[in-house]
Amino acid sequence: xxxxxxxxxxxxxxxxxxxxxxxxxxxxxxxxxxxxxxxxxxxxxxxxxxxxxxxxxxxxxxxxxxxxxxxxxxxxxxxxxxxxxxxxxxxxxxxxxxxxxxxxxxxxxxxxxxxxxxxxxxxxxxxxxxxxxxxxxxxxxxxxxxxxxxxxxxxxxxxxxxxxxxxxxxxxxxxxxxxxxxxxxxxxxxxxxxxxxxxxxxxxxxxxxxxxxxxxxxxxxxxxxxxxxxxxxxxxxxxxxxxxxxxxxxxxxxxxxxxxxxxxxxxxxxxxxxxxxxxxxxxxxxxxxxxxxxxxxxxxxxxxxxxxxxxxx
Amino acid sequence: xxxxxxxxxxxxxxxxxxxxxxxxxxxxxxxxxxxxxxxxxxxxxxxxxxxxxxxxxxxxxxxxxxxxxxxxxxxxxxxxxxxxxxxxxxxxxxxxxxxxxxxxxxxxxxxxxxxxxxxxxxxxxxxxxxxxxxxxxxxxxxxxxxxxxxxxxxxxxxxxxxxxxxxxxxxxxxxxxxxxxxxxxxxxxxxxxxxxxxxxxxxxxxxxxxxxxxxxxxxxxxxxxxxxxxxxxxxxxxxxxxxxxxxxxxxxxxxxxxxxxxxxxxxxxxxxxxxxxxxxxxxxxxxxxxxxxxxxxxxxxxxxxx
Numbered sequence: 001x002x003x004x005x006x007x008x009x010x011x012x013x014x015x016x017x018x019x020x021x022x023x024x025x026x027x028x029x030x031x032x033x034x035x036x037x038x039x040x041x042x043x044x045x046x047x048x049x050x051x052x053x054x055x056x057x058x059x060x061x062x063x064x065x066x067x068x069x070x071x072x073x074x075x076x077x078x079x080x081x082x083x084x085x086x087x088x089x090x091x092x093x094x095x096x097x098x099x100x101x102x103x104x105x106x107x108x109x110x111x112x113x114x115x116x117x118x119x120x121x122x123x124x125x126x127x128x129x130x131x132x133x134x135x136x137x138x139x140x141x142x143x144x145x146x147x148x149x150x151x152x153x154x155x156x157x158x159x160x161x162x163x164x165x166x167x168x169x170x171x172x173x174x175x176x177x178x179x180x181x182x183x184x185x186x187x188x189x190x191x192x193x194x195x196x197x198x199x200x201x202x203x204x205x206x207x208x209x210x211x212x213x214x215x216x217x218x219x220x221x222x223x224x225x226x227x228x229x230x231x232x233x234x235x236x237x238x239x240x241x242x243x244x245x246x247x248x249x250x251x252x253x254x255x256x257x258x259x260x261x262x263x264x265x266x267x268x269x270x271x272x273x274x275x276x277x278x279x280x281x282x283x284x285x286x287x288x289x290x291x292x293x294x295x296x297x298x299x300x301x302x303x304x305x306x307x308x309x310x311x312x313x
Numbered sequence: 314x315x316x317x318x319x320x321x322x323x324x325x326x327x328x329x330x331x332x333x334x335x336x337x338x339x340x341x342x343x344x345x346x347x348x349x350x351x352x353x354x355x356x357x358x359x360x361x362x363x364x365x366x367x368x369x370x371x372x373x374x375x376x377x378x379x380x381x382x383x384x385x386x387x388x389x390x391x392x393x394x395x396x397x398x399x400x401x402x403x404x405x406x407x408x409x410x411x412x413x414x415x416x417x418x419x420x421x422x423x424x425x426x427x428x429x430x431x432x433x434x435x436x437x438x439x440x441x442x443x444x445x446x447x448x449x450x451x452x453x454x455x456x457x458x459x460x461x462x463x464x465x466x467x468x469x470x471x472x473x474x475x476x477x478x479x480x481x482x483x484x485x486x487x488x489x490x491x492x493x494x495x496x497x498x499x500x501x502x503x504x505x506x507x508x509x510x511x512x513x514x515x516x517x518x519x520x521x522x523x524x525x526x527x528x529x530x531x532x533x534x535x536x537x538x539x540x541x542x543x544x545x546x547x548x549x550x551x552x553x554x555x556x557x558x559x560x561x562x563x564x565x566x567x568x569x570x571x572x573x574x575x576x577x578x579x580x581x582x583x584x585x586x587x588x589x590x591x592x593x594x595x596x597x598x599x600x601x602x603x604x605x606x607x608x609x610x611x612x613x614x615x616x617x618x619x
Contacts (some may be wrong), residue, residue, distance in 0.1 A: 132590070
């Protein structure tokens with residue numbers, strides 16, 4: 001999740017067309033290979049080979065015999081498979097709606113309703129919890145959700161939660177994971193959306209103002225449509241990353257003393273298959289499903305968004 | 314809240330217009346205030362938690378300050394946990410993220426340079442694959458990488474962490490974008506005409522200009538790897554090899570308020586756990602605080618160009 005959202009953030013700095021004319025040169029050809037060699041070795045070893053090996057495992061059984069799509073059929077029919085993907089779907093719908101609505105609204109507010117200096121302070125404060133991504137954020141939220149110590153225990157009580165185990169009831173898990181994801185990830189996206197809004201020339205907004213459009217109207221009819229590319233970008237990245245949820249449910253499961261479902265998310269299912277049942281082939285099949293989802297998202301972004309022009313030569 | 318601008322708009326003066334302006338101002342203030350509390354309150358709570366004892370955490374007001382003596386005591390408990398394993402975990406994290414950072418820089422800077430400024434067969438294919446892998450969630454490759462490491466018997470070695478961590482396509486892409494937009498091809502041509510070979514063109518012209526992007530790649534690589542949990546959790550079997558993130562998980566299962574059975578008599582309670590969170594993220598937080606300004610301005614500068 002971290003690597004991904006930070007990835008998204010920085011790509012904000014990617015200009016749309018880094019291409020430029022290059023005179024043809026023959027001698028830099030070999031040098032080019034030498035320069036990329038180290039990276040290509042890592043790419044082959046930790047990008048391409050593991051993918052191919054996972055595909056191989058998913059198409060064979062534990063004795064190495066080819067079984068066609070047998071492993072995929074097996075894991076899809078596993079009683080834990082459907083619920084795990086259903087859980088993640090519920091989480092994703094909530095997470096994407098909240099992420100898109102709030103980051104865009106807040107970025108618009110910070111861009112056009114707050115003075116630049118104050119806006120920078122807000123952006124910074126929203127961004128800081130990003131440093132706690134991963135295990136630390138889960139631990140922080142375990143405290144926040146424990147009515148015994150939480151600074152918002154009054155709120156938790158008012159919602160009818162008197163104990164920690166009531167808070168982490170299975171029905172609440174998607175909300176809890178959305179809270180954690182928003183706390184660590186939204187600040188960075190607000191920064192990106194703010195940057196995208198900054199790109200809109202002042203004259204356009206000025207013209208809208210002349211025509212009598214108030215700030216909300218300008219936001220809805222001009223600012224938001226003009227950053228729609230970035231909103232799509234954020235949505236796809238957050239979707240792909242969201243399907244991978246592992247740390248949060250895994251830690252919450254151990255903090256719940258095993259009361260929660262250990263295969264809440266698909267990645268947890270792959271983990272349980274591999275580590276508790278020694279079923280590496282089944283685990284590989286589950287991970288292929290997740291890989292394909294990630295690859296589709298990446299493919300759409302690379303080919304359709306126009307944010308990453310490789311170049312035109 | 315004078316700092317919040319009232320919206321400049323035409324046609325003011327009607328009572329309903331003023332009413333809706335005030336309403337919209339209130340909405341703005343409400344949204345910002347709620348989010349401010351949401352983002353900042355947990356941070357403040359965690360910073361204050363180690364100043365209290367476990368009982369004070371429950372009985373005293375949540376945002377009250379206890380005493381520095383309590384911090385010292387929590388620290389004492391934390392560092393004696395399993396004979397000082399905390400320092401071992403921090404050292405492991407430093408080795409894993411430091412080692413992979415070095416390998417990432419060594420491989421990604423020349424690769425990004427070559428993709429941007431040299432020509433070779435397969436360049437476009439390599440760039441496209443890099444983009445795809447960079448955008449794919451990194452977690453989606455963790456289980457396949459585990460299966461691969463298992464195949465080659467590398468499970469539990471230091472390389473089973475450092476090598477996968479070193480593979481950082483996003484870093485290559487950052488370097489590619491940087492060189493493609495800020496290093497004119499003509500400079501390289503001039504050096505080549507003067508008889509410089511490709512290696513010295515790279516080391517004498519490109520590398521000295523690469524400092525800003527080196528910092529950027531280093532930041533993202535370090536933060537991502539320091540906070541990584543999934544891969545080390547799968548790959549490292551023994552506690553003395555854990556990075557701090559996996560160590561935190563072990564501390565969590567030793568905390569009686571979350572695990573009454575395992576936690577008995579271990580002295581790891583809520584204040585100790587809160588303190589361990591601070592210790593674990595301190596390096597990342599420091600990097601965050603010091604590079605935030607540069608990073609954000611870099612991002613915005615880039616974004617305004619696009």
